[in-house]
Amino acid sequence: MKVALDAMGGDHAPQINITGAIEALRDFPKLTHLYLVGEETALQKECAAQGLDLKNPRVSIVHAAEVIGMAEPGAKSVRRKKQSSISIAMDMVKEGTADAFVSAGNTGAAVAAATIKLRCLKGIDRAGIASPLPNEHGICNILDAGANPEAKPEHLVAYAVMGTAFARHVLGVAEPRVGLMSNGEEEEKGTTFTKETFKRLKDTPGINFIGNVEGHDLFETKLDIVLCDGFVGNIVLKSVEATAKAVSKWLKTEIKETPLRMAGAVLAQGAFKALKAKSSYETYGGSPLLGVNGVVIIAHGSSTGLAVRNAIRVAVETVEHKINPRIEEAMAELPSCAPVEMVKKALHID
């Protein structure tokens, strides 16, 4: 079980990656080797500062001379910067040197590198990011959270199959429930795109499709996968995170208004800490990029050490449960519905 970590990825790299590496090596015995991929001198310095002993046989630095910045255009940077930490680490997964790749860096670049180097699984056209949100009944994954902004209905059908495999085999949910994000619960609500997707999902075998879902379902309904295109998924995910942050910030401001409120908050602080642990992305740490021929885990750009540690945990669990062959099997079992055949059917061509 070998993981390649993009040690230069994230708003606070490399510091958070080394912190996360130390915690992962301590907490996950199944992790036999962790490759820290990035600028060698910078990483040696940070390891020394945080006390990560590079003589430990379970960890090593793989030098990468370039870094793809957080705001650089994804696909272009991957093609231009062959020596970037993302490119080199992805090559290690391609060649089998590593079993999984973890990055808190530029998401667009990680998705592009994965798609270019690892290619999609058999039967899959587009990869999708499954991002976890806390839900009263477990974890609800938004799929796709941003890999494929202009998705087609057939992509969402494939996401339903991939999400079901991930929730069942990695998260241990016996019968994963799949919903379609829409602007109303009734079947007739939505756009041309969601209505067409709804029809296809109803006819897709092997998934448990519960119909259209809305905002409140993300948190209150027993729901494992929420399907949407990457544009909507990215916006929903960021809006949810921003709301939780704003509520917490405004409550803090109000508490600081009087000494009495501050005293009360000190007494109740256990509740605030428990809420933070439940609702923070740090607890979940990583979002698998489903559909590529390898294990790729995307972590939040503003990841902390704890978030990186947990992204490595998701990588270990995903490698362990080998879902990619299962996704390929499930896709092969779907009734053939290739676009060419649909056009022929629509035009009455035999």
Added chain:
Amino acid sequence: MKVALDAMGGDHAPQINITGAIEALRDFPKLTHLYLVGEETALQKECAAQGLDLKNPRVSIVHAAEVIGMAEPGAKSVRRKKQSSISIAMDMVKEGTADAFVSAGNTGAAVAAATIKLRCLKGIDRAGIASPLPNEHGICNILDAGANPEAKPEHLVAYAVMGTAFARHVLGVAEPRVGLMSNGEEEEKGTTFTKETFKRLKDTPGINFIGNVEGHDLFETKLDIVLCDGFVGNIVLKSVEATAKAVSKWLKTEIKETPLRMAGAVLAQGAFKALKAKSSYETYGGSPLLGVNGVVIIAHGSSTGLAVRNAIRVAVETVEHKINPRIEEAMAELPSCAPVEMVKKALHID
């Protein structure tokens, strides 16, 4: 200043509407008459129960024999139920008996009735709902929050103009800032739809377009109007509300875990109340449907009496500032860019 209230609208009608009516009549002297439109016997009974004196010359019941349910299909119900409270109240605005319409009922039906009966303003193809969210610098309006799920770029340009007029003249913002909801801040981020919209917004005179915005901007950035299609807007609005509700519910659950936390929460309760007042939709109460030839205010389906009161306040303020002629003027000043002309240009036809 006469307002027609859909007294049968909302999850808790007619009770909340009568409560809201009592508070509005008490608090807004500019409101010269309030028409309670709905089933006469039910309304008389509720008025008696809550002590609203129907001998008051500022209030009267207008009988409507039918009600459009919250889950009924919008446009269809309006055509079928000619005697519904929504249809009759909208007719009153059309005929000039009332200056504005307020409803916490079926949003789809209210939008359909407004579009069918009042028609769109000159230069406007599609109406849009401007829904307010609390922002650190004021109020940020999501436009469109659900009237027009499959919008075209030209609709969003018109929303930018209408939103600017509303924020300037009704909300009193001198230079309203307009953002475009996208999956990244850079100009090249987004879909074909948002990229085309971005280009047109850059060239639209009379608006202050600040570029693409994301979830965190809703709360942290000085921003008055966030443009999106009605599908995305509706999902964002519901997701934001659901997140705030989930955070508050989970915090309550954690507080109830120990007596110490509960004691702390009692001491800090002023902070919770202040946060609720700042963040609740009840405080804002109503979302104007911009673009129709009349004043129509949409209130939340789960409105309380306070929310209805505040929706009536928004109606009074919107009527007072007469923004519709200003919207028509602004639209007339836009450089002509009708679809037919664009096609001709693209095909090099003179």
